[in-house]
Amino acid sequence: MGRRVAITGAGTVNALGGDVPSTLVALAAGRVAIGPLAFDEVERLSIRIGGQIRDWDAEGRFDRQELALYDRATQFAVEAARQAVADAGLTLTEGESLRAGVVMGTGGGGYTTIDDAYRAVHAQGKNRVHPFTIPRLMHNAAAAHLAMRHALKGPSFTVSSACASSNHAMGLAFQMVRSGACDVMLTGGSEATLCFGGIKAWEGLRVMSPDGCRPFCATRNGMVQGEGAAVFVFEDWDRATARGAPILAEVAGFSMTSDAADIVLPDPDGAARAMRGAMADAGLTERQVGYINAHGTGTAANDRSEVQAIRSVFGDAPPPVSSTKSMHGHLLGATGAVELLAVVMALRDGVLAPTAGHVQPDPACPVDCIPNDARRARVDAALSNAFAFGGMNACLALRRA
Amino acid sequence: MDGAFLTNTGDLHARVVGILAAQALREPSGLTAEMSLDSLGIDSLGMAEILFAIEETFDVTVPFNANDTEGAGLDLRTVGAVCMAVEALVRDQRG
Numbered sequence: 001m002g003r004r005v006a007i008t009g010a011g012t013v014n015a016l017g018g019d020v021p022s023t024l025v026a027l028a029a030g031r032v033a034i035g036p037l038a039f040d041e042v043e044r045l046s047i048r049i050g051g052q053i054r055d056w057d058a059e060g061r062f063d064r065q066e067l068a069l070y071d072r073a074t075q076f077a078v079e080a081a082r083q084a085v086a087d088a089g090l091t092l093t094e095g096e097s098l099r100a101g102v103v104m105g106t107g108g109g110g111y112t113t114i115d116d117a118y119r120a121v122h123a124q125g126k127n128r129v130h131p132f133t134i135p136r137l138m139h140n141a142a143a144a145h146l147a148m149r150h151a152l153k154g155p156s157f158t159v160s161s162a163c164a165s166s167n168h169a170m171g172l173a174f175q176m177v178r179s180g181a182c183d184v185m186l187t188g189g190s191e192a193t194l195c196f197g198g199i200k201a202w203e204g205l206r207v208m209s210p211d212g213c214r215p216f217c218a219t220r221n222g223m224v225q226g227e228g229a230a231v232f233v234f235e236d237w238d239r240a241t242a243r244g245a246p247i248l249a250e251v252a253g254f255s256m257t258s259d260a261a262d263i264v265l266p267d268p269d270g271a272a273r274a275m276r277g278a279m280a281d282a283g284l285t286e287r288q289v290g291y292i293n294a295h296g297t298g299t300a301a302n303d304r305s306e307v308q309a310i311r312s313v314f315g316d317a318p319p320p321v322s323s324t325k326s327m328h329g330h331l332l333g334a335t336g337a338v339e340l341l342a343v344v345m346a347l348r349d350g351v352l353a354p355t356a357g358h359v360q361p362d363p364a365c366p367v368d369c370i371p372n373d374a375r376r377a378r379v380d381a382a383l384s385n386a387f388a389f390g391g392m393n394a395c396l397a398l399r400r401a
Numbered sequence: 402m403d404g405a406f407l408t409n410t411g412d413l414h415a416r417v418v419g420i421l422a423a424q425a426l427r428e429p430s431g432l433t434a435e436m437s438l439d440s441l442g443i444d445s446l447g448m449a450e451i452l453f454a455i456e457e458t459f460d461v462t463v464p465f466n467a468n469d470t471e472g473a474g475l476d477l478r479t480v481g482a483v484c485m486a487v488e489a490l491v492r493d494q495r496g
Contacts, residue, residue, distance in 0.1 A: 046462065205449055206467040221469040264446060300468040301445075 011083025226329025253282025296323020
């Protein structure tokens with residue numbers, strides 16, 4: 001099996017809050033942070049809502065050189081990682097830094113950088129773009145800056161598997177610590193696709209809701225995008241306890257599967273195999289799982305397929321399931337990372353975040369989705385699902401510390 | 402009814418049928434008004450491409466959400482229904 005893996009720190013910035021405490025308060029309150037989008041040319045879009053981060057004072061947070069190099073997605077990652085490292089009280093000696101690394105997930109990388117550069121050369125007729133366009137937009141930029149800022153000299157890379165990116169990233173980081181390849185990993189995801197091109201591209205698939213994200217609800221009519229980042233410190237359990245670090249939860253298992261079927265439509269079998277695999281990897285039985293953080297996008301197809309998968313794994317009495325995308329939106333490649341905060345809250349605080357915006361049950365989604373109001377429950381173990389376009393499924397299993 | 406329904410409708414219907422036929426990998430003459438898009442093997446991605454082609458060809462916006470296919474009161478289930486829907490959209494949106 002290998003070593004046990006502790007989560008010793010967490011950080012985030014997302015539409016619900018600028019740090020972990022404010023995000024957990026908002027999740028527990030069922031507060032919806034989805035609202036009108038504000039950016040250039042939003043009036044040319046048919047979808048105009050999202051979970052956007054307001055009042056992000058980039059100039060106040062970063063110096064001139066950093067601003068030139070950091071796409072919005074990198075800015076979010078840097079802030080989330082700063083919080084996570086401080087939360088964990090993490091300090092690394094020169095030797096320890098060689099066995100510490102970072103794996104981040106992102107779907108779009110420097111999406112706003114790409115959007116701005118294309119606008120400059122195509123729409124505005126300019127003949128040059130900013131010289132740092134490439135180091136800003138590359139998908140591994142956030143991971144690189146986290147490695148530089150925190151002296152992480154072991155493995156450093158980015159995983160991009162659309163909406164499963166951060167679960168894949170965290171799963172790999174977990175495996176590296178468990179196997180002994182590394183002792184400490186920063187891991188999570190970052191995304192900033194709320195710009196004209198980012199939403200325009202999604203409109204064409206006709207899966208976006210014009211009025212809100214209502215997972216598992218009979219009235220649901222699509223997904224709503226969000227933005228932000230969450231970063232965690234995954235640490236060898238013995239190292240964490242030896243230094244007296246606070247342990248938020250234990251990462252106990254991980255599984256990834258592929259539908260190998262359709263580029264956009266989900267297959268319940270792939271999702272079910274991922275959940276079963278994560279439980280088996282963690283040595284958990286179905287009865288021990290007290291909460292599932294769903295992928296729960298609010299599209300007709302995902303929610304129906306996901307509930308079918310959950311019922312096939314857990315039978316007629318599945319544990320409570322919620323989708324916090326109803327509150328912070330779908331952060332694409334960062335969504336699993338922000339949603340892991342809800343899993344930590346369930347395990348550590350005994351508070352199950354609700355599925356907000358619920359109006360009426362859907363007979364096609366027979367599951368207890370914790371509608372609208374958070375619930376208290378003692379949870380020993382929980383699953384966190386992420387299912388991506390491409391039929392890529394990644395499920396994490398966590399235990400209470 | 403068979404492909405003959407094309408002859409007594411306008412150019413608009415023929416162009417819509419052409420779009421559907423191209424997506425279904427068939428000859429336009431092989432399509433009838435009653436044929437469902439399902440029976441032509443058009444899936445959700447095919448539908449997205451058809452709507453894109455219609456919007457580009459006729460300069461209209463089709464208010465279609467794949468999660469709520471009845472939502473906008475738009476019936477796009479058959480070849481004939483798509484023709485009628487596009488005709489109405491062109492009339493309403495382009496005066």
